[in-house]
Amino acid sequence: MCGSRRVRLRTVDVAREAGYSVQQVRDLERLGVIPRAARSGNGYRSYTPVHVRALRAYRGLAGAAGPVAARQLMAQLHTKTPAAAASAVNAVHVRLARDREEAVRAQQALRAIQTEAGTGDGEQDGDAMTITELSGALGVRPSALRFWEREGLIASERVTSLRARRYGLPAIRAARIVVALRGAGYGIPAVRDIMHSLHRLGGLEEAEDLLRRRLDQIAMKTVALLRAGSDLAAVIAADQDMTMS
Known part of the structure; x- marks a missing residue:
């Protein structure tokens, strides 16, 4: 040198x-x-x-x-x-690895949503998470989850006398998709459009394509x-x- x-x-x-x-x-x-x-x-x-x-x-x-x-x-x-x-x-x-892991989980959540749309199966109460548990699992602030709920991106259930938030598997899966889309740079209006259309075939295909592109972007960044x-x-x-x- x-x-x-x-x-x-x-x-x-x-x-x-x-x-x-x-x-x-x-x-x-x-x-x-x-x-x-x-x-x-x-x-x-x-x-x-x-x-x-x-x-x-x-x-x-x-x-x-x-x-x-x-x-x-x-x-x-x-x-x-x-x-x-x-x-x-x-x-x-480490950040790239975490981004990839979250995108893969969002893909898995999307496939679960597709399966539910075809079978109509419900969720078990035991699979629900509190807002603290979900924010910790996703690596976001609880305030972000509250904001996404106000924007109609996810939906919680309030089941206690104090009306504490509780998230079932559909909300958990939706939250994973929101995290991946936000990480890819999509604004709230675009994410809202995607989330609202998830239960339509076109919307599912669009979300799947976006997540695929997200993984491609992460791969290019890693290289x-x-x-x-x-x-x-x-x-x-x-x-x-x-x-x-």
């Missing part, structure tokens, strides 16, 4: 190698995505191959977590210990993060070398 730091590159060289414009390289340096370039006596920027790898790592992170989160993470990596930096990157993997892996490791190692030198 020390030899890499001795190689000096112009802004145009870095832009060409990383697939960015010259202005983008300067902007990303200003935002802290890549380390500050050295300056020559005449003021020209001087980069190294580590800067190229940092830009490639940023591209992969942006594909996995979005540009804003990627910029924040890259800026943080330059100030963290190797263990903390690796943990921050691993957190992106982008995996591609960035070696570049991220190189950036973390270079930052450690700079700290120790």
